Amino acid sequence: NLTANNKHVKMLNLDQPVVMGILNVTPDSFSDGGQYHGLDAAFQQAQKMVADGATIIDIGGESTRPGASAVSLEEELARVIPIIEHISAQLDVIISIDTSKAEVMRQAIAAGAHIINDVRALQAEGALQAAAELAVPVCIMHMQGQPSNMQDAPAYQDVTAEVVSFLEQRILDCVDAGIKREHIILDPGFGFGKTLEQNYQLLADTALFHQFGLPVLIGVSRKSMIGNLLQCDESQRLAGSLACATAAAGDGAQILRVHDVRETADVLAVVAQLAKHGSNK
Numbered sequence: 001n002l003t004a005n006n007k008h009v010k011m012l013n014l015d016q017p018v019v020m021g022i023l024n025v026t027p028d029s030f031s032d033g034g035q036y037h038g039l040d041a042a043f044q045q046a047q048k049m050v051a052d053g054a055t056i057i058d059i060g061g062e063s064t065r066p067g068a069s070a071v072s073l074e075e076e077l078a079r080v081i082p083i084i085e086h087i088s089a090q091l092d093v094i095i096s097i098d099t100s101k102a103e104v105m106r107q108a109i110a111a112g113a114h115i116i117n118d119v120r121a122l123q124a125e126g127a128l129q130a131a132a133e134l135a136v137p138v139c140i141m142h143m144q145g146q147p148s149n150m151q152d153a154p155a156y157q158d159v160t161a162e163v164v165s166f167l168e169q170r171i172l173d174c175v176d177a178g179i180k181r182e183h184i185i186l187d188p189g190f191g192f193g194k195t196l197e198q199n200y201q202l203l204a205d206t207a208l209f210h211q212f213g214l215p216v217l218i219g220v221s222r223k224s225m226i227g228n229l230l231q232c233d234e235s236q237r238l239a240g241s242l243a244c245a246t247a248a249a250g251d252g253a254q255i256l257r258v259h260d261v262r263e264t265a266d267v268l269a270v271v272a273q274l275a276k277h278g279s280n281k
């Protein structure tokens with residue numbers, strides 16, 4: 001169990017897989033197209049995701065889709081702090097801040113966020129120290145390259161072995177920096193410097209990421225690994241996303257980061273029910 005920050009002590013019980021609802025407050029987010037840019041619209045979306053079964057709301061002010069451009073600190077803060085304050089005051093839900101910037105981490109936690117979600121695994125200036133000082137759960141994710149170039153030519157000898165060993169080393173770096181080991185959440189980083197085949201290899205290998213005894217977060221919702229396979233745009237990727245969620249949950253993933261909360265929560269309920277009946281194979 002991950003205890004969120006002392007501001008609102010919330011227990012994140014991961015005995016069963018939980019849904020993390022995506023709340024992009026960016027004008028170019030690849031799926032919502034920034035329709036939640038306004039505070040009220042964003043809050044209503046958060047409210048709906050909580051009602052639909054989201055245990056965590058992941059708030060991001062800088063799009064990390066392939067080719068996305070960087071966002072200034074001021075702009076990112078302006079996008080995320082108001083909505084964090086609003087959700088923290090009005091909803092009983094765990095809030096994660098999707099950011100790589102140390103200052104955004106600090107201000108987001110001060111504003112009521114409980115978890116740090118960093119696609120750059122705390123590699124930016126001051127991020128490791130900030131996460132250690134804030135003493136909250138933190139998700140570290142593997143990315144090859146940067147959003148601006150990661151999909152140009154992803155290359156691995158053995159994608160799973162290399163992602164596993166990156167996370168293994170990053171855990172050591174985090175612990176050395178003073179982060180409690182039990183506060184760390186691991187994420188293979190689907191779509192972050194991986195080809196379609198490499199993404200499916202990682203998904204097939206989900207169970208291997210449990211070797212560290214830490215929660216595993218999976219984010220495949222509506223991604224190109226589904227779109228390129230099915231040749232469809234984001235609005236047509238629900239079935240593919242749910243198939244991936246089913247596979248990941250079946251392999252013990254604890255947190256699923258998704259756009260379609262209701263449908264994913266239903267999938268997890270069925271997977272949990274099925275898991276109660278050990279097979280007789």
Ligand SMILES: Cn1cnc2c(O)nc(N)nc21
Pocket residue numbers: 060064098117118119139141187189190217218219220257
């Ligand atoms: C912000 N973001 C986009 N995709 C993601 C993924 O797969 N994992 C995590 N932790 N964050 C993500």
